[in-house]
Amino acid sequence: MVKLWLKRIVLGLLALLLLAVLGLWFFLRGSLAQLDGKITAAGLSGSVTVARDDHGIPSITGSHRNDVAYATGFVHAQDRFFQMDLLRRMPAGELSELFGEKALETDRIHRLHRFRARAQQAIQAMPADERKLLERYTAGVNDGLNALGSRPFEYGLVGLRPRAWALEDSFLVAWAMYIDLQVTGIGRELARGWLKEHASQEQLAFLLPETSQWDAPLDAASPAAPDAPIPARAPDWWGKEIAKEPATLASAAFVDGVGSNNWAVAGKRSRNGGAIVSDDMHLGIKLPSTWYRVLLQVPSAHGGTRRIVGVSIPGVPAVVAGSNGHVAWGFTNSYGDYIDLVEVGEVKDRPGQVKLPGGWEKPVTHEETILVKGQAAVSMKVRETSLGPIMQSGGRDYAVHWVAHDPKAVNLALRHMEDVDSVKDALALAPKVGMPAQNLVVGDSNGDIGWTISGPLPQRPATPADASYPLSANGSTRGWQGLLPAAAYPSVRNPADGQLVTANSRQLLGAEAAKLGDGGFDLGARAKQARDGLAALGEKTDEQGVYSVMLDDRALFISPWRDRALAVLDAEALQGKPQRAELARLLKDNWNGRASVDSVAYRASRAFMWSLYELLYGGANVELAKLNKDANMRAASSRWPVVLGRLLDEQPAGWLPHAYASWKALQLAALDRTIEHLAKDGKPLASATWGVRNTAAIAHPIAGAVPMLKKWLSVPPDQLPGDSNMPRVAGPAFGQSERMTVTPGREEQGLFNMPGGQSGHPLSPFFLAGHSDWVAGKATPLLPGTATHTLTFVK
Template sequence: MRKRGWKTWTLRAITAVLGLVLLALLGAWLYLRGSLAQLDGERKAPGLAAEVTVGRDQAGVPVIQGASRADVAYATGFVHAQERFFQMDLLRRTAAGELAELFGPKALPLDREHRLHRFRARAEAMLARLAGPERVLLDRYVAGVNDGLDALRARPFEYALTGAAPRPWTAQDSLLVVWAMYIDLQNNVAPREIARGWMREHSDPAQLAFLLPAASAIDATLDGGAPPAPAPLPAHAPDWWGGALGTNAQAPIKLAGADFADAVGSNNYAVAGARTASGAAIVSDDMHLGLQLPNTWFRMVLRFPDPAVGQRRLVGVTLPGAPPSIIVGSNGQVAWSFTNSYADLLDLVELGTDAAKAGQVRTPNGWETPREHVELIAVKGAPAERFVVRETSLGPIRTVGGRDYAVHWIAHDPQALNLNHLKLESARSVDEALAVAAIDGIPAQNFVAGDARGNIGWTIAGVLPRRSTPPEVATFPLDPDGRAPTWQGVLPAADYPRVLNPGDGQITTANSRQLMGAGAERIGDGGFDLGARNRQLHDGLLALGGRMDVRQAFGASLDDRALFIAEWRRRALAALDASALNGKPQRAEFRRLLETSWDGRASVDSSGYRLARDFMWALYDLLYGQANAALKERDPKATAALAGSRWPLVLARLLDEQPPGWLPGGYPSWQAVQLAAIDRVIAAIEDEGKNLADASWGARNTANVAHPISMAVPALRFLLAAPGDRLPGDAHMPRVAGPKFGQSERMTLSPGREEEGLYNMPGGQSGHPLSPYFLAGHDAWAEGRPLPLLPGKIQHTLRFVR
């Protein structure tokens, strides 16, 4: 009896525990359900002029229709908050330096870095200057955000996991979201200048000119200008060249290129009506960004009355949290697109000191006493941190390697941010769109537009500094002696460079140098891409000829031909001659795979592509390794590759000319250097536990796209991550693809013919893992399969009434 009773109580206890677990799971599921967006029904919304409807198709893409632009802004905010509020919260906190309040002390280093810029205070000052219709739209958007948040039956699930409560949205927060994009798009400029400053200090002028070329024949610029002649190759290398890597010999080998270190971002292009089947321009855009769930962009269609056209329809992507406008897309008459310009938008100005002038610093403008601002950084689970920002007339002070620099960044200028982007909604031609772009208060972008009449054009959208310093000087830290003054004020709109209807009927930009001649000095060089990607895009689009349609144009962004890496494959094969293979079976296997596992593309099954690419990066490790170790001591983000993106061209020239004065110590020949690089690749793959034949490009280039909460709670990754697709494509080709970086959207359309438009993006419309829209369409993005740009049949309708 006792034994039977013990078993009975054990079973009861197990049953009770299982019941509690099931109840907990049911409670969690009900909580998650409660934070899903409302898709159907009717809601009262004070302040509306008339009824507003939000219709959603099978992918969750909303069509918002209202009687006024302000009413549509309200509904946009409501939808953004219900689908993406946590994403919006992270963006405002990123710009303001307030992440530690959610994530604790581990976020403090990033908060300190961003709090230096005091963007919340700048947002308050900018908002005080904003008035008129733009302020009305922003306020209506904010009202919609807060009503959307309040309408959820449970707070967004992320807050249950972080233990925080969502804070109401404010107009300042929407401005902070734009500054978050300044940080995302321009945050490498300062470490780049630090890296270039180190190289200037440790190289003579001739060596520096050779190592840091400003342009090359690979550039396909919009003005078709010829690049300057390459700098002469100096007789000898600098002392740091080819020095010891300085790594633990027992640690696994990891190539610098393994982290997709050359990821920069975006392609856009336009084809004039003379070369399209319809006669209207075709505009295409794929902005490259860090990838996570939910995706950066939120696709929408907005409809409202407009006296100029009767009924205005805007099609494209929005940025949740930002002022309510279509970031890239079409208004039916003009379509526009962006790529990051990599203009020179920041100067690091070294500050002088003097023991006799305690508390003062010397700038090119003279001696001054920095102002001090005390910032309190809230920290989850710990006392708030007191952070003091010292600010000069040129910007806040940052200390690097024992030196103080004023950070003179265009993002600090009062004109850096405005709501002029809304004016694109009513632009009737490319000419009008280019004029708006030049007064747009956003991070400086390559702006490419086309109109329904077939015209195409380019300019810079966003604020540019007005420079007097020569570009070749401004890309290095500036001295405080006044001989190289920093920029002063912003460039007038009338002085912005532009290209309109070029003779070849196309415009392409891909983050590389835009101009070789007049106008280039107004943009400067803030870290242009190497240029191979834009050259391939430019030539590939030319090869399509005339009378192309939208689908053909869309395909240009999916070009994964390995034209750039093919040259590195050729060099590796040449190095692996019979003498190099004697008694070296791994080298022989390396050569076999270069020959047999190569289809001329960055294909997921290609081992040859990966080996050729890794060979290039292993040479970088061997020759720039000592410099990178020293740079890391100054700034963790500073690298030789960041200092000069054209380093592969530098190495290619050395391998072609094989100068003895640049042969690194310990190597009898340049072939020996290349074989050492091949051996390094072999060792790195072996350290991963792989055979060379198993080291395909897809095995390296596997998507790692997940919700940021999955990093804090790894057990939930199965709910919060996209499939680990093996992705074709790479950095130096139009189809950019990396595990956590790549094409954040692909959009191709003709204005006025949006029904023909094509689109896809990673992730889906919703940030909620239980939403049917969480990953809707993601598979099409991974496969490169275009979907219709316009939403399909409406399946859900939510109405807002007064």
Template sequence: MKKYKNILLGCTLVLFFIFATAFTWLYSQIDSALPMLDGKADIFGLSGTTVIERDENGIATIKGEQRNDVAVALGFVHAQERFFQMDLLRRNSAGELSSLFGPAALKHDKKIRRHRFRERAREIIKHLPSQQLALLKAYTRGVNQGLELLKAAPFEYLLLQQEPVFWQEEDTVLTIFSMYIDLQFEYGERELTLGLIKSNLGDDIYQFLNPKGSRWDAAIDNSRYEASAIPASPRQADGAAAQTDKVSANPFSYRDQALPGSNNWAVSGKLSENGSAILANDMHLNLRVPNTWYRTSLEYRNHENQAVKVTGVSLPGAPSIIAGSNGNIAWGFTNSYGDWSDVILLESNEDNSQYLTPDGYRPFTTHKQVIAVKDQKSVEISVRDTIWGPVIGENYQGKMIAYRWVAHDLNAVNLNLTELEQAKNTDQAFAIAAISGIPAQNMVVADKQGNIGWTIMGPIPVKKGDIGDVPASWAKGENSWSGYLTPDLYPKVKNPKSNRLWTANSRVVGGEMLDKIGNGGYALGARASQIRDNLRSKSRFNEQDLLDIALDHRAKFLERWQDFLLQQVLTPNALAQHSQWQEVKALLDNQVLAATTDSVAYRLVRNFRLNVKNRLFQSVNNQLAIADKSKGYNTRVIRHQLETPLWQLITKQPSQFLPASATSWQALFEQALARTIADMTTDQDLAQATWGQQNTAQIRHPLSRAVPFIGLWLDMPATELAGDKYMPHVQNNTFGASERMVVAPGFEHQGILHMPTSQSGHPLSPYYGKGHDDWLKGKVSPFLPGETRYTLTLSNY
């Protein structure tokens, strides 16, 4: 027996030794991938010594003699801190994720290859001005040397059993293409959905579900458009069965995921305490570890030997400050949701080998694409192009469709945005915006002289014919794009009489300016109107005042739904039949509705609205599913505007639109409330069903789902979150403000900047997760980097 015990003990010790050795090796590899923070490094391509200073939160200040030297150093720190993130961005738009993740990413890669973004990126590089190309080459040198000087590859590659691939100039263009994919429709989903509705349900239903305006409109020029009337009767799509109004048996999601957006607003120097205009900006994106942005301050001398200092957020993969302040101007963005693409119905010959153009039939251009797949043979596919753009599939009738998109053109991407670093005033910023190649954004700018302005930054196509809302044929030449808008014709607003500007992804202007921009799926104006009203409520502002607006989570949008519940649903008769609903009434009575973590009332009203909406529009969704066998439609892309027809239906209560699953409108509302309460009280009392319980952060590293145990190590804490979608404080489980900035140019020392997660992408970094708590709680944290904690000196060799 003793012999067996000794053998067992020996085996245990050997296994322990093997485990300890493996763990030590693994830890050493991960530790070796930490960035260089202090000391010196010899870097090729610098004209002089360049210094990288970091504060205790890892916020980088880069000081160099020339802009290209600063670009080298910025590329260096991006690679050392965030290379895996950069790699995902370039592979995402290039359709090369399968080489990292294997067959799981193949479907995405096959679909995105239709756009041939890598080939387009190479072509853009060939046409960049020499100065921009030199800047890009300098950045690329910095990236690759930063990667080389890591003692081990970033830890993600160890987990994936892969080696990182060096950066190329074209990869920066691919990084910006990934932002196009995030911020615009890459497959024409909105037009395809609206076209399906119009063709199958009729023009009156189409107009009703896609209203031009609503009570929430908050355009800065005060323009308004009317909602459409309720149609006389619903029309059923061809082939739709009578049961299409049955509510899906699948669990209903209360996530109501937001589309990428943002808020920004500004007040002129006439309303500020220091005479400078003040800008506020929070850009809403999916939240992940690490964050989208990297906080940076750049200091260098320009060609006129003038000192330049610009501070803000950079995008790992690109050499520019994306949003920030340079002492003279501050600028920020919200996604414009103008009309930057069109779906084209192709008229093909019998065997689909040619398509009709104004000059007759032409053959498709075919391109072979080879997709590398991890641990498997490469996959070869063919994609087809037309004179207008790539073939992206078929519509519900089986007709081939092509896609005309700004992202396919040479002026989709350039580095003109970098010129904002040296702009002196609002007018100069306007001029730069009109020649910049980025996904079109609402740019709001504030300058030190007190001026404020709004314009579109990014290419604006000039359209001819009846195109924009639904797919159309371009075969006869009446529909087309005729180039891009010239800078002198760009829409812009400077120094409005109110001395206030605001945008929040909804329609910003009307009339001729709207005609130039188009409608690509604007958000409902609930956020914009709440920001506008907050700005109108005061006559003097400082930075804290604008931060308070950013953190406003009062539920102004849902107040009428709260009143509707109290007055129309929780009637004496309903309360008599459902005595347990007395608690609901008590929770809603005299309650100032806000999306606070402890609010049960907010969760009740919000989820009740979604349940009603789901029941009323389930029939439409089911009919579209029956009509469109290809599943090219996506009602998610029009859901923001559904609030207007939804409210019309529940207040007018036309019998012809009552779903067959409800015996009366009152019954429908009571069913929705019962469902809401049931979902909230699974395994708990209603009083415990708070909004924070439902709205808990899930801010994760991309690999934590695939390798669950590392989530404890990498992911941000599962914290209950205030805020929601239809209010300035946009925040849900995985979506929200990727940065929150308030700054007056010339007074950056008083500015505020929040960022979720942290600067670092490495869990062993001394500042991993630092700053996240300020973002969570809305604490004032400085816009400028703090006292230097780490200093790294780069010298040319």
């Protein structure tokens, strides 16, 4: 009997386990998107069809733009609602409601800006036609969410139900991009402020060059190397001893987070006569991808039907980058100076008041409540001045005067790129668009090309103070005031060489450069390599040629650091040092001039440069980390490799740290640190390839919270060629979030790929569709393929 009962218990447990597995399976299947059928939807003016190809890319066709917005919202929600939820919660400071106390510090940082309140105010000021379109999109989102058979699977894992989409949530998605693309300017200003207080004017001029030989501005040739003299002595913090165990080179990870390329070739250099536009926006990469591919067929403002193809961002009813048949466009982050930190003064005899450059004022206090999963809500007070909310850092108070706080920071004007017919029209629209200030590169079917800034720019005085440092409460300048008028925006059209290139570096050297300022421009090596690579395509090229420049992984920037390493690894340095000898051999024999996955030489040369950075700047970085997570010397100036290169070439005695007998000894110490890093845990140096370090670690956000599901919520561990200071940008979880090349009017020949698929659901066949093409750099068609599924909405 005992055995019989044991058998029954085991069978019962197995049956319960099977039921649990089946229940989980049906729950997961229930949150897959509906691909076929007919849906009756209230509020439609006519029918709308969503035809998907075998990659899940939708072609949405309707006779009214608002109906197409509704269907766009529906498919966004069904494929990506959890992603949309994170995009609205992050800038609003509402992640703790989903993830508990571990997200609380992030929420506190973002709640300072009160973006949800700003979004609600912006909605009230919307033009009636744009509000109606957003209302229809929002209705589509909520209908798409509610039409799922079960809530998106992520909510089952966090134990909550999704909250309905609201109009202001779409604006919060745009503010999420402000945080992603501009908020590091706070750390930059704090770093530069600290440096200004711990260095002489002569030392600052040398340490913070405004340009370098790597720059590739649009309005001039590359500038000469910086010529500020090297001062006789270094600042006191220079080369201070730092911990050398373990040698992780953590600082090097920062450059995995800088990037975006776009360029255009004019019709006179195109074999088809139209302009060719190429765009690859670099972002942190997760699953699902940032972008959602879409083709819209909508009524044209000029009559007839217009086809718009490109990428949207879930949460917003517009194509962000793409082509409308007449004009193609793409973006890169402009890295202008869009944030001022203004020190705030207070005295005991003026209680409740603060001192700013404009005088004394009483801040408005807002009580913010943060909901925290599993515990009581947390309250925080936000004090807001006429120049922005007050933050604390290093025992000081600063007003954050940021363009993102302006009422015009966000709107839906980007959707009107659908209707522009020429480069002239696109450049005129750009200043009216509410989005983080971006380099807009456009080309039209007539062969014209152009550049300007899309998004609000701050208007600074005719003779501006250096706003790249915090401003004093007792000074006379309040920093930027109001927004730059559209007529004053800088632009470049149809340059003589028939090409335009931007890649986050300095765009302008002339008089109009001051309109942008320097908010942390990239070094410029990537832009210069892309510019020269595009020029090398010759007098005539095509989409394939222009696309190929995105895959350029030549190590032109790192090559001189290899040369420096080999120069000090002479016979004397190798005597009795077998690991140095092995490193020297690998630097000579393993070098192919590229950031390829099998290159130890590339990884070692790069690590050598970063080892020197840590040995010389590390002491300062320890102090800067106390001010802000984004405050460090590389944020203070991306041109630090140029500074180090000059020091190694000229070897001034006053800049050699006391711990080293010579500049050669310093470089050998950096190489030993590099060896320690590459040979960690006893691994042979020959196994420390670039691919081992540059292995894709792209995963769904839930994968970190539920490790057992990581295998199903991650991409394969692909080894990726490419790096930051070259066109083919690639890091473990950062890189080319999409690659697009297209001539407007010739979209059939357009090229595209991106790291993930259309769906955020791991059981969907579209979850990783196209990923292997992205890894390989294989160009695939921009337009969707033959429809395999059709969903129809009727009124």
